[in-house]
Amino acid sequence: MPFLDLSHLEKSFGANRVVKDFSLGVEKGEFISLLGPSGCGKTTVLRMVAGFEQPSSGAILIGGQDVVGKRPNQRNIGMVFQAYALFPNLTVAENVGFGLKIKGMDRSAIAARVAEMLALIGLPDLGARYPFQLSGGQQQRVALARALAPKPQVLLLDEPLSALDAKVRVSLRNEIRAIQRDLGITTIFVTHDQEEALSISDRIVVMNGGVADQVGTPFEIYNQPSTRFVANFVGQLNLFSTDAQGRIGGSTLARGDYAARPEAVRLGLAEGADITLSAKVAEVHFLGSVIRLTAEVEGNRIALDTFNRPDMPPPALGSEVTLSLSSRDLIALK
CATH class of the missing domain: 2.40.50.100 (RNA polymerase II/Efflux pump adaptor protein, barrel-sandwich hybrid domain)
Known part of the structure; x- marks a missing residue:
């Protein structure tokens, strides 16, 4: 049984069906990208896994447990947003340790875990700074460290690189993948950038109109597209x-x-x-x-x-x- 099992998910907003009969099994430690244009339903799927949206129907199982109906803070999930979402009035260290403080960990344990996370993201000496004193790439690294600090079962990344310039984006996506591999954490990454998805994913789900048009490895998606949409969306075609x-x-x-x-x-x-x-x-x-x-x-x-x-x-x-x-x-x- 997959570690993360999404089964026949549907989501409608009024008469608009945004996600249609979406099923996906994700193995423990796998890196999956949801790839598609704006409005295809990829972020809605992510938000349903996170608990920010409730499915109209379908099941979400993590480690064999159905989490539909559970609040986001009951799912043991870490999430990184496009716009960093750091607390501006807290230092870097306080941002990273925020979830641990909510969990009631003692100060010494929080300090040790924060130091570990800052070393992991390559910012060991910036704990006393505030978000406005950091570059965009540094802020997103801090957001990643904050998401990972509580040791979540699943990491969700919602277009985390789209606000960064091209050079930083390439560097940071490689860092994210390296950290994900080191930790072995099950990850879903949402992007509209085909190059990002092809370069760092174990498998890619190409979404179109709320439906998973094709699920496969980057090699399969690029070389063996199963629909005209996938063939046109991923890479250039003659x-x-x-x-x-x-x-x-x-x-x-x-x-x-x-x-x-x-x-x-x-x-x-x-x-x-x-x-x-x-x-x-x-x-x-x-x-x-x-x-x-x-x-x-x-x-x-x-x-x-x-x-x-x-x-x-x-x-x-x-x-x-x-x-x-x-x-x-x-x-x-x-």
């Missing part, structure tokens, strides 16, 4: 349709629509490729180790990624090129 004879670039396929990731398309005739396309270079973007090209093929634009090679500059804008790919790399769209 779209292809078969012609009247069921062909794409000389290769005969089952009639329908297909997609390919930019890295599946090759410049020139690649070994093993059975699809070739004549194209004109429309855009060239130098991204350091990778060069992103956009080429026009019969009125459609095809993106492809190629590694930078100092001895091989990219083709010029407007030049005629041949693109190739293998039909094995095509994703059939449903």
